[in-house]
Amino acid sequence: MKSISSLIIRLLSLSYLCIMSSTPGLFGQGNLENRLPAVAGQFYPGQYNSLKRKLDLLHQSSEKIVNQKGHIRALLVPHAGYEYSGEVAAAGYRQIENISDYKNIFILASSHHVSTGNASIYAKGHYETPLGTAKVNIDLAQELIAKHDVFSYAPTAHSQEHSIEVQIPFLQNMSNTPPIIPIVICSQVPSVCEDVALALKPYFTDKNLFIVSADFSHFPKYEDAVEIDQQTAAAFCSGSPDEFMRVIRGNSEKKIKNLATSMCAWPAALTILYLSSAYSDLSYNSILYKNSGDHPFYGNKDRVVGYHAITLRNKDNQEVFILTEDDKKSLLAFARKTLKERVHIEKVAKIRLSDFNKNLRQKAGAFVTLKSNSYLRGCIGSFDSKTELIKVVQSMTIAAATSDHRFLPVRSSEIDEIHIEISVLTPMIRIYDISVIEPGKHGVYIRKNGKSGTFLPQVATEFGWSTEEFLGHCAKDKVGIGWEGWRDAEIYIYEAIVFSE
DSSP states (O other): HHHHHHHHHHHHHHHHHHHTTTTTTOOOOGOOOOBBBBBBTBOOSSSSHHHHHHHHHHHHHHHTTTOOOOOEEEEHHHHHHOOHHHHHHHHHTTOOOOGGGGSSEEEEOOSSSSSOOEEOOOOOEEEEEETTTEOHHHHHHHHHHHHHHTTTTTTTTSSHHHHHHHHHHOOOOOOOSEEEEEEHHHOOOHHHHHHHHHHHHHHHHTHHHHHHHHOOSSSHHHHHHHHHHHHHHHHHTTOHHHHHHHHHHHHHHOOOTTOOOTTTHHHHHHHHHHHHHTOOTEEEEEEEEEEEOOOOOOOOSSSSSSSEEEEEEOOGGGOOOOOOOOHHHHHHHHHHHHHHHIIIIIIIOOOGGGSOTTTTTOOEEEEEEEEEEEEEEEEEEEEOOBBBBBHHHHHHHHHHTTTTTSOOOOOGGGGGGGEEEEEEEOOOOOOOOOGGGGTTEEEEEETTTEEEEOOOOHHHHHOOOOOHHHHHHHHIIISOTTTTTTGGGGGEEEEEEEEEE
């Protein structure tokens, strides 16, 4: 009897080992359960031929939309029924020049049905649509779940969720589409979005495409929707998570009739903002806006839903602020002239913009630094990017010579000893990870409790500081919040074009 029991136990053990060997990874590639269509025949045509024909017609309707320059890193597109939002979505997808350039496509959505407090990745199989099977990178999906607490697999987060499903046919209609990573954020807590962004940060590269599936305002009248959606889109395109959330909350406080939300998938949008906010070489661009009231036959202007297509791109070289050597010489000569006029006769000539070329009329912030015998003699600047550069240089030259509280005003006898340096600034970008700071390349601006201060990029190089020393000195010496004060402060970075006499 004992030997029979031992045999049974051994057989059961072998059976268990066989099962385990056929199910590698978290769920097992040997037991795949593909996610079947939930809204085919409702949000989009349910048969292959009719769906293919609809996608081709939507693509043709978007041909009038001009493709913008720059490699796409992320794409925000709507997820309503194709009859209403399909043209806007197609205009967004049409911006992708070659889908095969990407290794993976991360699709970020927000749940309309469940709340789990984290994000769910479909890691048990692939996605099915009437066009066939869209491959999921199951190995990477399972790896993300295994490594990060913010990810899990919750079947109910995917079974009826339409916001990822409606994106799949657009991708399948392209050639050589890479595998997808379907992520549904099942929380409306901003810190969860930040955790998702942190986990996905290693994959936020030129080699991966991120798609945010989101509709804009829900159910206000037509005129209100247009106004609200413009404000929300502008906040999103600013690239600032803080500005985006300020507008989202502000819209809800306006008590606009029938407004249920400014953006149904704002957690997914916030996540991409957290991912992109550390990069100053990316640009958000609006492609097309419409709402359901624009439909020629079924549009009801008393109760609409807004749709927007927005890209996040690497900035084209033409978008980068560039000054020629002649421009730099002209700015230095103008600053020298301004300094002499202000110190000698206490009056400066009024600027005529027509006297300067378009580069010097561009709007940008700038710092002017005065040195005497290699010692600082004055330094004042402005981050204002709404004023022409030539005007900023004039006003900052005057301020550095007369209003730097650390020094007495520059005297006539010092003029010949003064050496002028100009730093033209790029727009500031808030960061959430100090590892993106490159001392010598990035300047830092720190703000906390109503106090703020900055160090130009060249300061770190002059003193040989590390990133933490750069931040510590700025927090202590410029902001007045102590050496460690930067750790819970708002930190911004910017770059500077620096040149001197």
